Amino acid sequence: MADRVNRPARVWGMASPATSERGQRSGRSRRRERRPAAEHPAPAYITRRIPYYDLLSEDGLDLIERHADRILGEVGVEFRGDDEALRLFREAGTDVAGERVRFAPGQVRALCATAPRQFTQHARNPARSVEIGGDHTVFSPAYGSPFVRDLEGGRRYGTIEDFRNFVKLAYVSPWLHHSGGTICEPVDLPVNKRHLEMVYAHMRWTDKPFMGSVTAPERAADSIEMCRLLFGADFVERNCVILGNINVNSPLVYDHIMSGVARTYAAANQATVVVPFILGGAMGPVTPAAAIAQAHAEASVGVALTQLVRPGAPVIYGNFLSSMSLRSGAPTFGMPEPALAYMAVGQLARRLGLPLRCGGQFTSSKVADAQAAQESADAMMPALMAGTNFVLHAAGWLEGGLTMGYEKFVLDCDRLGMMHRLLEGLALDDNAFAMDAFLEVGPGKHFLGAGHTLANYQTAYYEPDLADSNSFEQWLEEGSKDALARAGELWKAWLARYQAPAFDPAVDEALGAYLAKKKESLPDMWH
């Protein structure tokens, strides 16, 4: 990282139409630029201004890569039921035997070389487009919970109404750059039609970028087709407008759904997030170094597949590693071993020159208590120090991912604001050094009324939404509310003040017709 001396204190990475790397916008996208921006004047994404934390030496990284190469060569990866993936790997000169693909040392790395180091994911509001990769960081809500929880309703199955609520909450938060994907499972909708309503909700109730379906290749195709209606087919062909997050069936297996979904997004020039999903001791060895090498092998093979489908297709090197409780065998979160792993993974992703998805505000706690906050903090900070570019599960995650929490969501968002400030680094300019204030105030006096303080106090410190720094007496007077109780009030206030961003009625009509036709064409499936 370059020196931070004499750079301005707060230089947010603000996306603009000029950041589009893939050509001119369509008429439809140009029209979008005249629409009002979202409620908060907030950064579209973070541009990091602090150095990366390098845990391992180059020798250590070499060693991990060599072990990943050994796994890829001596064990290999299976692509189950996907002849097209096997054909692509065979044609690329790898060793394909049945469904097992083995790789020569360095071969996968070479196949990843065409993937872009950084790409723009476009939002329907161009001011909300995000840069993924390089020195940038994007925060996205948690993903995939069957349950939701709030203080009053307790834990219950998620519905499409909950889903829409979280889309709206993510829109209101200035600190989430992305609307996410399956924020919670809308279990009140048929399994084979949920994706249509989820993608529509991301298009309709927010103007932030979002993710598409990955539960079947045809649902991924639906997600992309809906994007063509929103952004214009030409624009979609030339620009990334949607992400699909696939989990590897760790250890060392891609099933035909995952690889098929990856191929679908890549073929459409849309981004796949390739995520080895390793609960240490279960889907991988119990020692972190082995899990890191395995994850590196698995992720890079998935990245390679996208590049065989379409060289240059945007793709994100993902990582999901947990530890395990010795007492119960349950996965644990926020523990130090995955934290160390994230740091190593950040270095490995930079070596490959790929955007990294890693970390999140993880916890195994059932409620938004001290355990949840500690684990979330300790899972997130190392991932950010390591240079993570795309943080899925940045807000709302509870109970090992089984539950999306309303209160947890706003607590996490508040901390994401703090993390914005952290990644900004220290200003070291003349104003920041305040020599005038020292000369004005002198020994033993206070700075509260100093000119420098008055000129700077409104921007000097992050002002949290939820932290209570009042006196004990004032806190008592206000009802002795803990952070959970305050969060229970805040998310309702956010929903109350939510205002939908404008939406082109013609696009809405086209999407409605697409959804109606699709729903009609399929019988409802409930499992």
Add this chain to the structure above:
Amino acid sequence: MADRVNRPARVWGMASPATSERGQRSGRSRRRERRPAAEHPAPAYITRRIPYYDLLSEDGLDLIERHADRILGEVGVEFRGDDEALRLFREAGTDVAGERVRFAPGQVRALCATAPRQFTQHARNPARSVEIGGDHTVFSPAYGSPFVRDLEGGRRYGTIEDFRNFVKLAYVSPWLHHSGGTICEPVDLPVNKRHLEMVYAHMRWTDKPFMGSVTAPERAADSIEMCRLLFGADFVERNCVILGNINVNSPLVYDHIMSGVARTYAAANQATVVVPFILGGAMGPVTPAAAIAQAHAEASVGVALTQLVRPGAPVIYGNFLSSMSLRSGAPTFGMPEPALAYMAVGQLARRLGLPLRCGGQFTSSKVADAQAAQESADAMMPALMAGTNFVLHAAGWLEGGLTMGYEKFVLDCDRLGMMHRLLEGLALDDNAFAMDAFLEVGPGKHFLGAGHTLANYQTAYYEPDLADSNSFEQWLEEGSKDALARAGELWKAWLARYQAPAFDPAVDEALGAYLAKKKESLPDMWH
């Protein structure tokens, strides 16, 4: 930092009599070695095996040092009512005008040069002696709260019984290396006699190292005198056995009590912790860079004073920086700006070649809720990444330091265990890479029963005391307890299982006689 490749996974820094740098032990200290060790076979302190995080470039550090020099030269530091300190500075060739001392650029740095980079603080149990400085980290409980809090009793003034309870809890925790100082104020004792009972409690109910009184030079002298009874006067003359933590009257003032206390400890070859106490916007400018430069100036002047008193006396470069709420002006904790400051301060301390006190599990929350845990985590992690050697306030802190929490204490201790593991780094040896497991298990199978898993699962991951990773159903069945409720059970269990370490009756008698004589010689003072 050197490479971690092929180093053993868990190499704790275990103190031993051999680590004493200052000569042979007295007869009394040799006798101590035969006593039983504390309950837990745990590390006496941490030896860091991960790299430091360097936030700033050398240019950035130069800039901070230049501004600290400007503060020291253009404004200066006042030593109020301490003619001896002023005499020492005058004789050292600094510019003393009235009580104001001004320094030429680099002059303070040069005066700090005789301070040791690292020293041993001896415990009465030699296996508990700690190394302070270098690559080592020592955790110590929170300090100075007038109030205590537990779930049942709520918030109330602290008593000597609370004080003893916390000494015992810190003894039971394997993750606290140090017994601390004024863990809470025993307000049921006269102000001028509290120190006697506090120091005695640290000597009697634990065998970990501890801190002495700083509220008056004569109370510091009492603390040292009691150490002479415990360790032997010869041993104390040649070895550090006690720390005194002094806060600068920031900005840029030392009152005669603080400088007198520092001189008292230094003269006895005992360690002073010199701590600028800056609530940003109040005792220093509101911009972090200025507060860092001010803190650097203030701390290094205090260090210099100890070296003028006795060159080579052990001393710790301390730091306490908080941010401020824009809404209320109240200090805030766990915020990103102090986190960035800690990182810079770590680099500055290493440049000076001094042990660093920084960070802590800080919060402004009144209770051990999500706010408390998030703020504590975010205040601690950056301080550790920055290389902090001595962490005061590592456990128990609530409400900006006004309250010592029983539940917070055990929650914090659990996280200190995690931080031990984090600072240990990643093992990258053959066992850690588990190639045998990959060859045994193969694609699509699980590792739960693999030989490598069975051989490693008991040591692979930190096992928290308080985090609940059980299923939702099991958690319900067990009473739906949040972390706070579980912590309320744990501290009681710890107290119940506490067993006092053996104590030499002759020493106890000598201490008792000293306390009786001292108490008799002074009228009780209550303010």
